[in-house]
Amino acid sequence: MRLYPIKQTSGYAALPIITGIALMLTFSLAMLFKQTIMNRDHASKTQLKADYHQREEALLRALVAVFPNKAIACMKANLTEGEDHDWDAIFTEAVTLSSASNRLPPELAEALGLLGKRSGDVGDHSGMEVQSWITSLTGQPGEVTPGTTAYANVFAQTAYAGKVPPLLDMSAALQAADARRPLVTPLKRYATQVPGLLADVVAYPTYNLIPYPNIRFGYAAPGEPFVAKRNWWAFTVNYGNRSSSVARHYVLSLYEVPSQMPIEAATFATIGQHEDGTAWNAGTVSIQGAVYADQMRVEGAYGAERLAGRSGIELTQEMDLGGVSVGADFDAMGERERLQAAQGTDALPVALSANSGRLSFMPLPTGLPYLQRAPVGASLNAWETYIAGGARCPVTVETIRVVSFEDQTPTALRVRFLNPAGGTKQVTLQRDVNWPTVFQPGGSAVPFQTELTNNSRSCLTFYPALLNAWLQGQGGATVPKNNSLHFGVDATVNPLTVRALSNPPAAEDMCLIIRQGKDLTGYTAGLSIVAPLRVYVGDDLNAVPRSGVPTGSGLTAGTEFYPPLSIFASELRVGTTGVNRLIDHHGQLGSLATGGTATPWQPLDMKSGSDDAVHADSISAELSPLRSPAELPPIHPMNWLVVIEEIPQD
Secondary structure, eight states: OOOOOOOOOOOOOHHHHHHHHHHHHHHHHHHHHHHHHHHHHHHHHHHHHHHHHHHHHHHHHHHHHHHHHHHHHHTTTTTOOOOOSSHHHHHHHHHHHTTTTTTOOHHHHHHHHOSSSOOOOSTTSSSHHHHEEOOTTTBBBBBESSBBBHHHHTTSSTTTTSSSSOOOOHHHHHHHHTTTTTTOOTTOEESSTTTTOSOOOOTTTTEEEEEEESSSSOSSSSEEEEEEEHHHHEEEEEEEEEEEEEEEEEEEEEEEEEEEEEEEEEEEEEESSSSSSSSSTTTTTTSSSEEEEEEEEESOOTTOOEEEEOOOOOOOOOOETTEEEEOOTSSSSTTHHHHHHHTTSSSSSSEGGGGSSSSSEEOOOOGGGGOOOTTTTOOHHHHEEEEEEESGSSEEEEHHHSSOOOOEEEEEEEEEEOOOTSSSEEEEEBBBBBEEEEEESTTOOOSEEEOOOOTTTTEEEEEEEHHHHHHHHHHHHTTSSEEEEEEEEEETTTTTSOOOSSSSOTTOOOEEOOBBBBBBTTTTOOOEEEEEEEEEEOBSSSOOOSSSSSTOOOOOOOOOHHHHHHHHEEEEEEESSSSOOOOEEEEEEEEEEEOOOOOOOOTOBBBTTTBBBOGGGGGGEEOOOOGGGGGSSSOEEEEEEEEEEEEOOO
């Protein structure tokens, strides 16, 4: 019998291991596939976000471009209804301008297999459909939600409370109309004292002291108080389509900004140099705040903190602006970004409105029409009244008779002014009848006299110190109501002797001299003089400060305050003789010229009464911006600043 040992065999169980490896590979592929899907989803969301942003920017920039002209059209229609200037028309034109309704054609989308996919097109429909996706905050297409008191309950909602500007007020009918078409009117005013209004709204309901918006364009520094009124309207835009959309809420603001910078002009200006090439005297000339011009060439900053232009700024050398060193290449590619990174802000001390994104800065028209008045009885629409200079003066002084065609010395004046009830009263002054000369009894109490300059120009002389008493003696209101005067001639009464005015003034034209205006503290609402004439400043003007600051003005106690004064003339001369007098100017300088680059405006080029240039060493100028609406004169040029900002969402 044979015994065989038991054999032990060994083997390898391959199936479980292979199964495990397969599962691991499957899980790895699944994770990789999942990651790929997540990456694609993230990329699609990023692309969609970029699409939304591009559409948003295009639409909002188009709104900024379209809106001002539509607001002007509404004013020209005296704020009445009109299909060409309602909000529906504004949105329609903005959508067209921004190509917001452009989309991928359906047949091409089908060929690419994109039908039913998420779209970044705004509305992804026709222009009319896209337009319907722009609504008021309450969802009403073709309308907006005005920033006025009638809609306070809407802005009190959690989504908007504390995130919108102060509300304005006007009649219920006008507030309802404001939702359908943009109303810009002096009737829209501040009525409630709230944070953000730094002056008393009872004393200053139209233009208040409010913070400058946080934008790149440096007319003022972001957050810095400036004199303005902020009209605003809120609306909602739905980006996307019916199945996938993003709703965003915006505030469209139109700031009414009275001219208030130390130097301001809607033309080409040269800063720091006289016409003869002489530099301004750095020891006697200083600038606080910002300088604005449509275009400017800057030879020196003279302490200015900001430069703001509409279309061009040329720096002839590197200069310090508010502690920031800025060179001639400030607007070159990369340099602006370097300055922004170095300063930690987009708001640089030198900026062009053309480079500033969702905003538009518009100096409103001035020029020669600003100095003129329409004929008596002519009807002006709301826009013409709004931009007028001379036409808004409650007092008009017109020469209707002169000595002769060669001698334009007035012998008869027609004076119109307001009476205490608000009506207009007219007085005709005639030599040898009721207008005594300064040497005759009663003549020293009349605020209008005549004289010749040293170079024999015929002049009407105005004495501001005598106006208030004379007006009351004639049954008129006091100078706080009769606070601005327009001087001119009416050649239609005696066309054979009275010359029609020339532009620029001819040597034979009548001129105006201002005398005895050193103390204007009685003009508590300020004084403005408008004349399409050559105007001579005969002696010291507005050189006596008022005792104390106006109540509610926002000025700190102890601030030196002078009554606001503005003079608008075809030409201005200092003195009436050839004597080169020392000139000491405090306040602002501006020009009514518009456009053009051929002959730059030089703010400190001044001439004496004999037309000689005043030497740079004889000119002292401390130029500063308005600090309060109390410093705003009755007549002032206007700017519009249009800005769109998103209402932040929690």
